[in-house]
Amino acid sequence: MTRERLTLFAGWQWRLANSNGCSKADSIPEIKEWIPASASPSVIQLELLHAKLLPDPNVGENERFIQWVGEVDWEYSCSFPTPESATLKDKIELLFEGLDTFVTVRLNGKQVLKGDNMFIPYRVNIKDHLQPLGTNNEIIILFESAIKKGKELEKAYGQRISIMRDPKRMHIRKAQYHWGWDWGPIIVTCGPYLPIHIESYNSRIDTVHVTSDLFPDVSWAMVHIDVNTITPQKGVHTVLITVLDADGEEVIQSDLEVKDGKAAATKVFPSPKLWWPHGEGDQYLYTLKTTLFSAEKILLDEMTTRFALRSISLVQRPLDDEPGTTFMFNVNGRDIFIQGGNWIPADNLLPRITREKYFAWIELAKKSHLNMIRVWGGGIYETEDFFDACDENGILVWHDLAFACGDYPIHETFLENVTKEVEAQVIRIRNRPCLALLCGGNEDFMLAEMGVGRSARVEFDARDVAGPFEDTDFPQRKIYLQLLPDITSDLCPKVKYWPNSPWGGDSANDPTTGDIHQWSVWHQEQLSYQQYKNLSGRFVSEFGMHGFPIMRTIDVFVPNPRDRYPQSKAIDCHNKGHGAETRIARYLVENFRYNNQSLEDFAYCSQLMQSEAYGYALRDWKRKFNGKGKESCAGAIIWQLNDCYPVTSWSFVDYYLRVKPSFYSIRRAFAPISVGIERTPLSRWVDEDHPRKTEVPQFSIFAHNTTTVEVSCSLVLVAYDFSTSERVEFPSEKKAITLLPGQNTELGEVENPTTLTDDSLIVLSASLVDDAGTTLARIVNWPEPFRYLHWPKDTRVDLETSKADEGAAWEDMITLEANQPIKGLFLSPKYDGNEEEGEPEPVWEDNMLDLMPGERVSVGAKGLRGRGIKARFLADWEL
Template sequence: MEHPVQELSLGSFPWEWRKAASSSDDWTKCKTFPTVIHFELEQAGQIPDPFIGDNENDLQWVGLEDWEFRTRFPTPQGFNHFRSVVLSFDGLDTVAKVFLNDQVILQNDNMFVPLQVDVSAALKEGEMNDLRILFESADRVAKEREAVYGKLDSTIRDGSRLHLRKAQYHWGWDWGPKEVTCGPYKDIKLRLYDQEIDDIHVTTELTDDLSTATVSVEVALAEAASDGRVEVSLESQDGKTLEQKIMNISKGSDTMLFTVPNPQLWWPAGHGDPNLHQAVVKLLSRDGKDIQTKSIAFGIREIKLIQRPLDGAEGTTFMFQVNKKPIYICGNNWVPSHNQTPAVTTQMYSDMLSLAVRNNNNMIRLWGGGYFEHDDFYNICDQKGLLVWHDFMTACGIYPVNKSFLESVAIEVRAQVKRLRNHACIALWCGNNEDLFCAENNGVEFDASDVTGPWDKTPLPQRIIYLQIWPEIIRELTPEIPYWPSSPFGGKNSNDPTVGDVHQWNVWHMQQLHYQQFPQLGGRFVSEFGMHAFPDIRTVKAFAPNQADRFPNSRMMDTHNKSHGAESKMGKYLWSNFHLPRTMESFIYVSQLLQAEALDYAIIHWRREWKGESREYNAGSINWQLNDSNPTTSWALVDYYHRRKPAFYTSARAFAPVSVGITRTPFWHFVDNDNPITTHIPRYELWGSSFLNNPIALELRVRAYDIAHLKEISLDPALAVSQVTLGSNKSTELLNIPDSDMRRFGVTESSYIVLSATLHDPVTGKEVARKVSWPEPYRYLNLPAESTANVTVAGDTATIVCGSYPLKGVFAHVAEDDGDDPDWEDNMYDLMPGETIVLVGKGLNGREVRLRHLANVE
């Protein structure tokens, strides 16, 4: 007789934990399951919050101890009638030995590998079973392995981390603390079956005109039962059955093909609806009864990575094409949302990924120093149309190549790719984050163009992981999803701007160039770039509870800023660009204005290089970073408490379906020692960009104001208002204003011109896009003390009317003692005299709205 599959989550039973060296009765009940030790210690009140003050420093002992977790569970009745009785461990972090009724049944040293073991002989019939897991200190074990295999180059933090397959950020990163935690961080289940569905793989193909889709459903059964009968149903997003078939599986796996006419396609955010279908697979007994049912959500879509020659430029494109349409990638990098994985909830995923969509993102890059995220992350990305660039979990180091390590990473990637490959959101598998880039920067001399090997006798044998082991697994398991060996990668070196993707850290890191140079620092695809900013003052007060610690370069502020040399880099960029503020609140604001300006410079200019077919000189930019794992100063757009920095809004407008850009030449009013005052009259170029499928007719309005002489510049009527058409899915050059025209309009060498460009719907007059270009550096500006705006509030609406002078960086907020800011739909504007904007903020509820801007910095 074939029994229905039974599954019992051991999380439904009470769990306990203790320090491994404790006495036998020294156990504490777990507050949650799955769990990790830092989370339990804090919940039990045995340690303070690691994120507050400098508690992190006092809690390093936790990661140096061994810890145990245990539970008791009953043996299911009739268990010995099943062909297979297994314990499945979805994730153990990390060096673990598992005991069932005092017998060792399993040992693990890879956080990313789900495991299962037959326990039919170890269970006690009719009795309770004792399950105990001993976790050894990963910090200690990593150092022990380093002593055996040797030290390896690590660009960030303790190089011993490279020897252990554990989330690398647990050793700390340049945005996060060191918490080398441990525990059963994912579910543990007891499963009983005679036959079982082992795996389902759904792939889709589209005809050139998108009129028909072929859906392939491959079903594999567990090895214990290689023969079976399955029913497969395809269901539309609204639950209607499109087609149903039955097949007999005789050799472990088989494939069924379905034809779907006029399919509802899955599209990335901003390009259509992310329609999802279901493949419902039922395993049937010989008499037709259901043994097991599994349902897989999938999208009918086709994703390709296009690398082809360009017109008039060297190198090749690095372009994503979805459903035959070239997609300009607008994205953010994702780091783990917390240092303790049980603290991450479905709601947290949903809230943050919703913000990504509101930031006009169509892609999230899941960074390689964290972990393969929980199912909820990928499900929500599927539902919201967020493509996922998925790094594998190695980052910023030269990893081991001993036999056991190579075997472990192969098992790891095989398991995770099978787990995740059906998700519509997965757009790219990537071998690592910056491993080859870091090797180059650390002076390892190797031939970057050698992608065929062998590499065992070269200075960088680690390439076998990224260029052989992992791509072979991808070709076998999921050839329909592109694979990229590393990020960055391609060309003469790993950061070649003409081939592949680049990480642009010559701003902030490395050369520390002016952010105004971002337009010249792009590449075919920029997968990392960014600028630091302090978090909201409320966040600062949370992690620095003592008033005496709340000044910009205090020891406590440095404790919550993990980027090496951040204090001097922040000082350089603020000193170069702004009058230095005197209060902590103003310092926070100016750092946030710096971030907003820098990201806008990068995104809007790189997007200009998306010029149409065969001229996709830049095909995407992914900002570092969207989120934080802890309350800190970092590159994040949204801090640990989900408070948005001003750059969130400015980058959202830069990523919007329609945008407008301005560049001025020269971009800077120079003063140098040889020529005390270098004056000039700038010239301007204006362009628009659209991701829409069809051309769009708009009205372009241009204004100019001389902030030095406090007067509006009278422009030619044809220049002030003109009719323009933006091409479909590309940038369009709109206007050139030479310096001779500016001189004709009354601009002199002593003028400082603020130039505004807005695009409007020609019928309704509604503003579609805006850009205001200010003379830089801002530290040269002596803004009138009377610079102000009037604010009126009605319910959840704030109406802001600019006064007689232009305002830079107008950021609306409520008082610190008046609760959190409302959920603003938009914020952080540059305004021209007399201009009106209406801000809507859910939860404002008539509260007083205050404005920060460059002229009222204290």
């Protein structure tokens, strides 16, 4: 009598349904017959690739030749036998977890579903449409072109303002990035992109909601359990709830009576084991097993839910000496600095993102010391696999609802569609221990204020959160300030809702209140990344700098040797930001000398530039987290962590999960113990406003301790004069220090030697060393810009490789020693041509390093497979 589920993984096939209206109708391949599907779930581009009817959009300029796929209609079909349970169960339902996007479903020739939202899971009772036992049933799903349907919606409701890519996207409840973005291609998919099931039952558990409250001293927890059931049968149903600990041992068991389809309980947990974000403690997970019984005590259904005991709150309190309020996350009573990365869908073709890939991504985030991921609103509501990975690895999730950079309609049909979508998705993810915040969308307020796509800025009262909004110049506030908060407060009141990102204060990007997107570097004014210190806000939820991926990835999207130069069409095809090629060149020429004739040299310099920019921002913003009342910046979320295809972008891990050099700079800045140096004046740039070549610099040192305990160690300074190639003795090169827990500690000004002159080019290294001689953190500060520096001709780096000790964390140890200060030393394997496409890159203990003369630095490595090592640093092509 229990609920039964059959997943329709096998037996699917597909074909072209209708090519009318396609701009490339003459070049469409003949696909009249049904073709077996390669997998389920599926999208049509995957099937065409598998059938060799489509060139790979990840390669070269192929994206430009596949656009016809999104302009035509497609069909999928599948046959299944009538389940034997059809005569025993009251309900036989088709459950569609996700259909992309405009669908008509027919079962045995009868229409059973029509849908227009890829984010809504559909349930359809099919018992009356099934064939007799012993015979097969046929499902046919028609997927109409989202491009054609978008034109119909434009005709019916008017054209939206073009803020980013195709304005038709804003009429359609489909992942917005499918229409292209400034880091991804235009690939308008369709298909059954999530699993399809047949469910049979008499009664079932519909939803289980688990919330918890911690006592102030976290010695007790109260757990609230709410169960909703579908119980059409007569009689008193009961629910048995059983809580298991991480070892599977029973903690609590209780019988509950179901009344009007609902059951509820509140239980006390003494000495709760808590879930903490990465870097703050363990990730303890409990399991709730919910079992539904009939009046006759017959088992009807079971559901398993993982949950955690933790509190997450957003703290907005006044600061001691600065205007506005904090924007700070507090977990289990502890204020923490958020170290984050923005997340976009990890592939344009969603079924390719496997559970293994999700875990690999999140484990890389953890290795870079992230404690939060922001799921950007132009993608999807992320999957169970994504949330499992975040729950288990302690990565907090800020999840945007599916709105991004939009001028969305607010007519009744659209709002009804959105309501169903958000209700379904919020219910699905609300139990997740990692879920820290739900956000209404991305940049919708900010872009309206800026007037992007409009003839002028939109004028509205940013403090008005009550409305009415319908007859104003910015009516979309009805979505973000009324519809979405009403849904979230009703369905998951324990999770903070935030109307948009950025949002708060007198404007969306008010640096004194709420979160900001800091694009004065790269976009907008295109300020120097060295100015990040003065560009912070209370919480920076976006900022970024472009950088090429490593050459192994570049070789994939530039397969033709004649295109392997920085300004080729293939290179530009895989950089989607408008004007990005100009901005990369500008930031490069401002900071470095580089070889524009070599793609490898150009790519390396962009990687160094990205590494430097992220280092400046993260060090300077963490410096502003100084204890209660002094948290003027409480978080930085890098745009972006990942890519959806091989591309030059702001990411620090590329599409193939190959880390960029900036990964290591981020890892050092986000490490439990980090150290920074501020040089004054910041640079020696020479122009009409800066007539002096230089002046004697001053240095201040600071360090951040994200751990929960004080750390005692020594600050060790080493200085070198680049102009004379000699070591410089500073008056005080070692002192004992104590780093306060969970905040920045200022370590004071460095006393300069009297021998420094205006011509001195001091390279200063600062290390934090414990009593055992272990280096806890290290940084090297340089006179900038690097384009003014001239390395001596005899500059070299000696490299020795040896096998690590048995049982060590690393397979090989690489020892490095330089005779001059070295900037941006990047280690990579010497490829032997035998690498398989999916073979992972070596894992390095550290990389993208700065070296001081005479010091020996050891770096562990895994996965070299006996290959040699290539060492590249800033000046190597001019020596």
